Amino acid sequence: MRRDTTAYLWLGLGILVFAFPIYLTLIGSTHDASTIGRGDVPLLPGPLGAENYANAWNGTGGGRIQGSPAGLMLVNSALMALGIAAGKIAISLLSAFAVVFFRFPGRMIAFWLIFVTLMLPVEVRIIPTFQVMVDLSLTNSMAGLIVPLIASATATLLFRQFFLTIPREYVEAAKVDGAGPLRFFRDVVLPLSVTNIAALFVILFIYGWNQYLWPLLIINDRSLETIVVGLTKMIGTGDAQNEWNIIMATAVMAMLPPVAVVVLMQRWFIKGLTETEK
Amino acid sequence: MSRAAPASFLFRGTALPWLLLLPQLVITGLFFFWPAGQAVWQSLLREDAFGLRSEFVGMENFADVLSDPTWLGAFGRTLVFSSAVAFLALTAALFLAVQADRNIRGSNAFKTLLIWPYAVAPAVAAVLWLFMFHPQIGIFGRMLNAAGIAWDYKLNGDQAMLLVIVASAWKQVSYNFIFFLAGLQSIPKAVLEAAAIDGASPRYRFWTIIFPLLSPTAFFLLVVNLVYAFFDTFGVIHSLTQGGPGKATETLIYRVYTDGVVNLNLGSSAAQSVILMILVVGLTVVQFRYVERRVHY
Numbered sequence: 001m002r003r004d005t006t007a008y009l010w011l012g013l014g015i016l017v018f019a020f021p022i023y024l025t026l027i028g029s030t031h032d033a034s035t036i037g038r039g040d041v042p043l044l045p046g047p048l049g050a051e052n053y054a055n056a057w058n059g060t061g062g063g064r065i066q067g068s069p070a071g072l073m074l075v076n077s078a079l080m081a082l083g084i085a086a087g088k089i090a091i092s093l094l095s096a097f098a099v100v101f102f103r104f105p106g107r108m109i110a111f112w113l114i115f116v117t118l119m120l121p122v123e124v125r126i127i128p129t130f131q132v133m134v135d136l137s138l139t140n141s142m143a144g145l146i147v148p149l150i151a152s153a154t155a156t157l158l159f160r161q162f163f164l165t166i167p168r169e170y171v172e173a174a175k176v177d178g179a180g181p182l183r184f185f186r187d188v189v190l191p192l193s194v195t196n197i198a199a200l201f202v203i204l205f206i207y208g209w210n211q212y213l214w215p216l217l218i219i220n221d222r223s224l225e226t227i228v229v230g231l232t233k234m235i236g237t238g239d240a241q242n243e244w245n246i247i248m249a250t251a252v253m254a255m256l257p258p259v260a261v262v263v264l265m266q267r268w269f270i271k272g273l274t275e276t277e278k
Numbered sequence: 279m280s281r282a283a284p285a286s287f288l289f290r291g292t293a294l295p296w297l298l299l300l301p302q303l304v305i306t307g308l309f310f311f312w313p314a315g316q317a318v319w320q321s322l323l324r325e326d327a328f329g330l331r332s333e334f335v336g337m338e339n340f341a342d343v344l345s346d347p348t349w350l351g352a353f354g355r356t357l358v359f360s361s362a363v364a365f366l367a368l369t370a371a372l373f374l375a376v377q378a379d380r381n382i383r384g385s386n387a388f389k390t391l392l393i394w395p396y397a398v399a400p401a402v403a404a405v406l407w408l409f410m411f412h413p414q415i416g417i418f419g420r421m422l423n424a425a426g427i428a429w430d431y432k433l434n435g436d437q438a439m440l441l442v443i444v445a446s447a448w449k450q451v452s453y454n455f456i457f458f459l460a461g462l463q464s465i466p467k468a469v470l471e472a473a474a475i476d477g478a479s480p481r482y483r484f485w486t487i488i489f490p491l492l493s494p495t496a497f498f499l500l501v502v503n504l505v506y507a508f509f510d511t512f513g514v515i516h517s518l519t520q521g522g523p524g525k526a527t528e529t530l531i532y533r534v535y536t537d538g539v540v541n542l543n544l545g546s547s548a549a550q551s552v553i554l555m556i557l558v559v560g561l562t563v564v565q566f567r568y569v570e571r572r573v574h575y
Contacts, residue, residue: 128313168287210399212513232517
């Protein structure tokens, strides 16, 4: 019994350490800027919640803030995250299908060409990749935000791993029935992959939403700004005179979509996480 | 491709499989092989002051980078920063996972409450910690100052380092927690019960049975955490300290960014990128060799 109590205590403390920063931010987003600026950090909600969120949403925070409207930035972030997740899943399904279910000249070369990309995250080759974007005039565009980030081997490897567990006899049966490879892909492989796609989608959506260095580099156009980058631009050098209430409301909105995805799709999230990384 | 299937279990053809591979290969070629090649090529060149001409300088950029005391400083700082982040995030996660693995009521709710910070972007995590530790507006920043400790991470380099370490580790704990918990739950309960019946104390059981069985997970997580601390924490540093004060929180990836984007020193930045690539490839190879060994026993 005593050991259970200590477990509860420690877990409670862990949850507190995780939740307190969020609580403080939520509270801050319901007060006025001067209360927070003076440093009178309140611990109970204030009256200005609706007003602050409306101002943050519309980008009408007043004089000192030149932030883009959070509503617009949220749309940009959502488009980027959905585009990255959908793009990665689509190209990976196709290439894993080709590598697993076909025998053709150059198969191993294709596999290794994809596989080596597993090793280098985009941050490592960020400057040369940026120059390629300039050469292709893809900077300041949604395509430029999305397309370079869908080149990665993780999803392909996951699908390959899964496809190898599909009984080979299915292929033979499909052949006997006169079904071609594309029909087999659509009627057998895709339906069997639904849970894997869902699991991967959760992981990739969060990966896309939380991108930072890449959007920071290739987007100057304020109308394409994502919310994570826009949020830190609002802070600047962290001056105490900032309109912190608006910034905090924006921070809450930047966190909400990915956190909601994790909490609501928890089962798929854990499946996706443990299977993509192993 | 270890599993060799008989031909009748596979489709034939050349054009179709290559067509299916085409989207991924084009994107990989354009945004992976081309830039990686460019980085290697540029690391061998040097541009004149006006960016008009560039000449081949061989390994000179690398020699310059590796003998530059400020780069070596960033390198040492990255080692300190990354090991601190990995150590904090791993120990806190392991501890919480051991608690959550107990058969207690509501353990599922606890799990949900502990995993969601995974979804918070590193840059946003930094902002949350800024709200708490800002010397003027942060509740803890003000408390520290009121208690007579001169706390201002914008002036004091050690404090800045401490803050970026804690904010980076905070965000990574839930990731490690998920993996440790999965590892703990795959340990056969019979083994632990047998040890308990033989009179082994909980602490003894942890260090002699649980911890060795978890070590593959721990090692895998160590590599993931180091890679996270090397690269993904750019957002934390950029939004909290911009590498400052001075260069107190300038890590290698931050340095690549400032040299390439702010100072436009492409040759040096490319050489630094190549060095980072070698580091990551090295880490990955170590990980794969280890994982392979694990598969065999």
